[in-house]
Amino acid sequence: DQQVKQNSPSLSVQEGRISILNCDYTNSMFDYFLWYKKYPAEGPTFLISISSIKDKNEDGRFTVFLNKSAKHLSLHIVPSQPGDSAVYFCAASVTGGYNKLIFGAGTRLAVHP
């Protein structure tokens, strides 16, 4: 039973355009959401997060949107750059859950010139 789902295994975007990565979750107890980025042969690194009390969090070119009623979040990258090409993992946690994160399967983003 996958509680966090990333239904698009891959996404291809042209440099300079917007990249939108999507994530759905089923557990209504989740109240904190994170995006991690992973380059080949490296471990995932934290990118951006959002608490369930917010619906948007922005950090430079990266913005995460949360729609609690739809149990859906998305990561927007504007403008996309070739260096953004990586696998992006969505993760969720529950307050008091001992920092336990539930990850999605990941979406591979390719940004081409």
Added chain:
Amino acid sequence: DAGVIQSPRHEVTEMGQEVTLRCKPISGHDYLFWYRQTMMRGLELLIYFNNNVPIDDSGMPEDRFSAKMPNASFSTLKIQPSEPRDSAVYFCASSPLAGGPGDEQFFGPGTRLTVL
């Protein structure tokens, strides 16, 4: 700080052999996590520790898998006997005590395990 250190980076073994993966977390971090990444299932949490004590091992696939954390600076994940379906990239991550939910986890570079 050198970050989370994992060894070996690559391991190739034959079915039935014992495999031991090692992890050194970031100094001062109280949580340690073991994950497995596969194409089919993505990033799965296997087990995690808080102050060297296993908190949740519900993700450990079967009894062939075991993990220990004898002290705050070292953890092992052992597979005995190994099977081809165990082939995956295994990540170790650590996280500080302070804060609340969603504290950032810092991942090591992973160990790519191939079981022939």
